[in-house]
């Protein structure tokens with residue numbers, strides 16, 4: 064129901080011609096046509112991300128406070144700014160930015176001081192600005208200098224007169240607007256550093272067209288409408304909005320309407336479930352096969368964390384998406400966890416035997432102290448000491464899992480590896496562990512951080528399990544199962 068409401072709002076907004084926008088265009092007497100930040104200030108005001116101090120004055124030379132910065136970044140990400148209690152002694156519910164401060168703290172974008180204060184009225188330095196923007200847009204920002212260099216490389220900021228970044232200098236409202244607008248919309252940048260290299264299908268579910276907007280919220284005008292089913296290319300995301308290009312027009316769409324799969328023209332695109340085909344002689348029916356899906360980490364064990372992402376949440380999300388694919392086929396799926404709970408490594412392997420599982424796929428996300436490590440790898444275990452005797456089965460399954468992951472995302476191929484891990488070793492069925500990508504790498508998270516990207520991966524993992532049964536177990540009765548997702552077998556790889 065929630066999605067329907069969004070659709071309605073988008074279509075109604077498209078009917079209002081640009082000139083008749085109910086909001087009067089801003090006109091600041093202190094930001095004239097020759098002002099250095101004119102285009103960027105009006106761009107942010109148009110999207111409601113910032114506003115003047117009055118209807119006629121923006122005061123671009125005034126310094127930015129931490130509270131103001133939080134409000135602007137929160138609005139950029141479309142966070143709920145409703146004023147509320149925070150944990151800071153100096154940010155009461157009545158502070159205009161309390162809602163945004165609370166949300167940005169939860170997302171680990173902004174933090175307070177060791178004495179329990181936030182200092183919302185303290186002016187922001189250029190260094191703090193670089194780190195805040197870096198965390199908001201998921202740039203590399205582990206320190207002030209790393210964050211500053213990210214902004215400079217992307218053509219978002221340049222140094223000050225002495226050649227340094229000027230990290231201790233305070234930042235003015237006009238300059239903050241420039242940096243923020245450039246971060247949101249690459250068209251404002253001084254360097255062309257973004258590649259539109261991830262393809263997705265537009266899927267509006269109801270056949271309506273999708274508005275391509277000039278900014279990442281519905282206050283921005285629509286400049287094109289994209290038919291459902293069309294392929295568009297993504298460069299990066301701003302919160303839940305995606306910066307894409309379609310027919311050489313660049314702009315923003317809500318990422319809920321981007322899918323990894325080609326949508327059908329028909330209202331119900333789901334093919335009918337496959338009835339259990341006749342098994343080959345001597346083999347049990349497919350309906351007796353159980354795939355155990357293991358979402359890595361959970362509960363007090365978050366796994367890897369970086370840039371506001373938490374491994375345990377992403378792995379559970381992919382696992383749940385993967386589980387859904389088994390609903391249309393005779394094979395069954397069982398999940399080691401379906402919520403944010405802690406399960407020991409041994410218990411995961413025990414679960415596989417308890418539910419009479421046939422194969423085990425563990426889902427994880429890699430991390431590294433540096434941000435450049437990237438790509439996809441899959442593990443199995445082979446040592447003779449292993450409790451798990453299914454070495455050749457595990458290796459074949461790992462090969463098909465790795466292959467479908469690369470097909471789904473096209474990230475760097477780090478290969479199939481032998482790894483002594485408890486969930487593989489202490490298991491009684493063919494078992495693999497997929498490291499989908501690196502939580503610490505921006506390119507990997509550019510895909511993994513989106514619903515559409517995770518859907519693609521879930522489908523790939525599902526297909527890998529079909530490939531395993533089709534080729535390794537030589538079960539031709541698996542063939543009709545591919546039709547449920549309009550796919551075909553991968554090719555023999557083991």
Ligand SMILES: [Zn+2]
Pocket residue numbers: 359360366367374427428429
């Ligand atoms: Zn992990």
